Amino acid sequence: xxxxxxxxxxxxxxxxxxxxxxxxxxxxxxxxxxxxxxxxxxxxxxxxxxxxxxxxxxxxxxxxxxxxxxxxxxxxxxxxxxxxxxxxxxxxxxxxxxxxxxxxxxxxxxxxxxxxxxxxxxxxxxxxxxxxxxxxxxxxxxxxxxxxxxxxxxxxxxxxxxxxxxxxxxxxxxxxxxxxxxxxxxxxxxxxxxxxxxxxxxxxxxxxxxxxxxxxxxxxxxxxxxxxxxxxxxxxxxxxxxxxxxxxxxxxxxxxxxxxxxxxxxxxxxxxxxxxxxxx
Numbered sequence: 530x531x532x533x534x535x536x537x538x539x540x541x542x543x544x545x546x547x548x549x550x551x552x553x554x555x556x557x558x559x560x561x562x563x564x565x566x567x568x569x570x571x572x573x574x575x576x577x578x579x580x581x582x583x584x585x586x587x588x589x590x591x592x593x594x595x596x597x598x599x600x601x602x603x604x605x606x607x608x609x610x611x612x613x614x615x616x617x618x619x620x621x622x623x624x625x626x627x628x629x630x631x632x633x634x635x636x637x638x639x640x641x642x643x644x645x646x647x648x649x650x651x652x653x654x655x656x657x658x659x660x661x662x663x664x665x666x667x668x669x670x671x672x673x674x675x676x677x678x679x680x681x682x683x684x685x686x687x688x689x690x691x692x693x694x695x696x697x698x699x700x701x702x703x704x705x706x707x708x709x710x711x712x713x714x715x716x717x718x719x720x721x722x723x724x725x726x727x728x729x730x731x732x733x734x735x736x737x738x739x740x741x742x743x744x745x746x747x748x749x750x751x752x753x754x755x756x757x758x759x760x761x762x763x764x765x766x767x768x769x770x771x772x773x774x775x776x777x778x779x780x781x782x783x784x785x786x787x788x789x790x791x792x793x794x795x796x797x798x799x800x801x802x803x804x805x806x807x808x809x
Contacts, residue, residue: 595621
């Protein structure tokens with residue numbers, strides 16, 4: 530796969546950010562990807578993008594804490610993500626879930642709709658049942674009370690999920706309200722990302738320079754890996770300080786949800802972030 534503007538005759542050129550992602554994936558598995566494998570990956574990525582945009586068509590907002598709904602161990606297991614996905618909401622922005630030596634079988638993109646998305650769609654699109662037809666007069670229609678009860682149940686289930694929206698992310702108060710982080714333990718993902726970049730660097734010459742291609746591709750690939758390391762480091766520093774913010778609502782029955790609206794990022798989490806920052 531060729532990075533940026535360069536081309537090798539007879540080879541697919543994938544430009545821009547996608548070129549970087551697939552080049553890194555090739556380096557992560559330690560060998561160049563076949564054309565069929567590359568096309569399959571692009572198809573998975575396209576499906577993921579279409580799912581996200583379809584969510585907007587249905588009226589769903591971004592939820593940049595959707596990734597917190599899936600554990601780190603789960604995202605590193607294809608059997609787990611086949612059920613739960615990489616995020617509780619496809620309306621989050623999550624990075625490519627690159628394989629590694631200890632987790633070679635992973636989903637690169639979230640393969641299913643998130644649990645939070647299903648809940649939001651239920652809330653937005655559940656309707657009262659239409660009056661029964663003449664032949665079904667013996668059936669009772671769903672009453673408005675029954676519909677209200679269903680919606681209240683959805684709201685109670687929604688308390689199990691964290692949410693944050695575009696305005697929250699822009700404020701940068703909450704480090705967990707971020708694009709392109711992953712899992713309920715974002716720092717574990719960042720730690721794995723740095724280990725993966727170190728492994729990629731070892732194989733980068735062979736995976737970035739195809740037969741007949743100039744060695745300038747290697748220099749470009751090194752630059753991209755360093756830029757990714759820098760980007761990861763910037764995200765890690767957001768965890769030095771900061772507040773964990775949660776939307777808290779008063780329930781329909783007048784009781785309060787058992788969740789604090791704001792609390793400081795725990796000291797042990799900040800220490801992990803500092804150690805990783807110094808390591809980078």
